[in-house]
Amino acid sequence: xxxEQIEQRGMVLLGCGKMGSAMxxxxxxxxxxxxxxxxxxxxxxxxxxxTGVHLNDGMPDNPALALIAVKPQMMGEALPAMQKxxxxxxxxxxxxxxxSIATFAQALGExxxxxxxxxxxxxxxxxxxxAVVGNAHATDAHMTMAExxxxxxxxxxxxxxxxxxxxxxxxxxxxPAYVFHLIETLAAAGxxxxxxxxxxxxxxxxxxxGAGQLAEDAPEDPGQxxxxxTSPNGTTQAALEVLMDEETGFPPLLRRAVKAAADRSRExxx
Ligand SMILES: NC(=O)c1ccc[n+]([C@@H]2O[C@H](COP(=O)([O-])OP(=O)(O)OC[C@H]3O[C@@H](n4cnc5c(N)ncnc54)[C@H](OP(=O)(O)O)[C@@H]3O)[C@@H](O)[C@H]2O)c1
Numbered sequence: 001x002x003x004e005q006i007e008q009r010g011m012v013l014l015g016c017g018k019m020g021s022a023m024x025x026x027x028x029x030x031x032x033x034x035x036x037x038x039x040x041x042x043x044x045x046x047x048x049x050x051t052g053v054h055l056n057d058g059m060p061d062n063p064a065l066a067l068i069a070v071k072p073q074m075m076g077e078a079l080p081a082m083q084k085x086x087x088x089x090x091x092x093x094x095x096x097x098x099x100s101i102a103t104f105a106q107a108l109g110e111x112x113x114x115x116x117x118x119x120x121x122x123x124x125x126x127x128x129x130x131a132v133v134g135n136a137h138a139t140d141a142h143m144t145m146a147e148x149x150x151x152x153x154x155x156x157x158x159x160x161x162x163x164x165x166x167x168x169x170x171x172x173x174x175x176p177a178y179v180f181h182l183i184e185t186l187a188a189a190g191x192x193x194x195x196x197x198x199x200x201x202x203x204x205x206x207x208x209x210g211a212g213q214l215a216e217d218a219p220e221d222p223g224q225x226x227x228x229x230t231s232p233n234g235t236t237q238a239a240l241e242v243l244m245d246e247e248t249g250f251p252p253l254l255r256r257a258v259k260a261a262a263d264r265s266r267e268x269x270x
Contacts (some may be wrong), residue, residue, distance in 0.1 A: 003148060005065075006036055009060060009066070011065045011067065012060070014081065014082060015074070015076045016048055016120065019121065019123070021045065021048060022121060022123040023119070024051070025047075025114065025124070026123065026126060028051060038053070038060060039055050041056070062090065064084075065091045065093055066093070067149075072096050073102075075096060075099050079108065084109070086109030087108075087109035087112055088136075088259050090113075091142045091145065092108060092113065092115065093146050097173060099268075100116075101162055104270075107242075109135055113142050116132070116165060117133075117150060119132060119150065120172050120175065121176050121249070124152045124153075126152075129156070131159050131165065132155065133159040133162050133165060150260045163205065165265070166266050167258075171258060184204075184207055186204040190204060223241060
């Protein structure tokens with residue numbers, strides 16, 4: 001990972017809970033020295049204490065980047081600590097759902113380079129995906145630095161406009177929870193068909209994990225992969241007739257679920 005600016009000038013993490021820790025773990029294992037990282041968090045975890053980063057110990061004068069990873073509800077309380085870095089050379093990278101670039105600009109200074117990202121928790125195993133969008137003060141070099149950081153924990157896509165981030169939140173930001181629920185309900189359905197609970201869960205987890213990997217790796221699109229495993233009048237077709245029902249199946253269900261998440265994201269940002 002080429003992050004010389006961060007190694008030289010340091011970076012600040014405001015809030016280091018689940019998402020901040022998942023990202024920090026990726027950076028440290030990718031070679032970022034702990035001595036380049038200043039974390040501000042009122043209740044640091046034992047893991048965080050063990051990393052050797054500067055913990056609740058101020059911050060450098062001109063850090064290359066400040067990652068904002070507190071909950072949107074804590075933003076008003078947490079942001080003033082960052083104000084002195086505003087309108088300067090520090091790039092602000094926020095992963096908070098629902099806090100707009102305009103809100104950050106207002107709190108941190110209108111001339112601050114601000115990048116909003118929506119990551120997801122598979123970042124904890126290096127398989128996240130983040131979408132990023134920057135304001136007019138975020139240069140190409142700033143965007144590349146943010147993308148390089150986020151690539152340490154998975155894939156990155158760049159958005160054309162901030163308004164797309166609500167849809168991203170609905171698909172990939174909140175999406176891991178939908179897949180966890182798919183695993184839970186697939187296992188429960190297996191149990192209902194007579195399997196022991198533990199075995200049903202093992203089958204469900206491996207099926208979702210394996211199919212996910214295949215969908216990412218195969219040259220065919222997921223629709224074709226589905227067709228490939230569906231023989232006419234076979235078992236898969238019987239299930240797909242239930243799941244693909246235009247009124248009661250996945251299409252209207254996921255449409256409603258993703259819309260609910262995107263609507264909530266818009267509400268939080270309003
Ligand atoms: N988790 C996800 O799937 C996900 C996905 C995409 C984006 N995000 C975004 O990532 C952000 C963090 O989410 P999370 O799940 O990591 O939440 P989290 O685990 O609650 O982490 C937030 C951390 O910030 C700390 N904090 C609270 N007030 C603070 C302050 N004034 N100064 C410094 N630190 C403070 C919290 O400490 P205490 O626990 O002591 O309050 C906690 O350790 C959110 O804005 C969320 O929208 C999360």
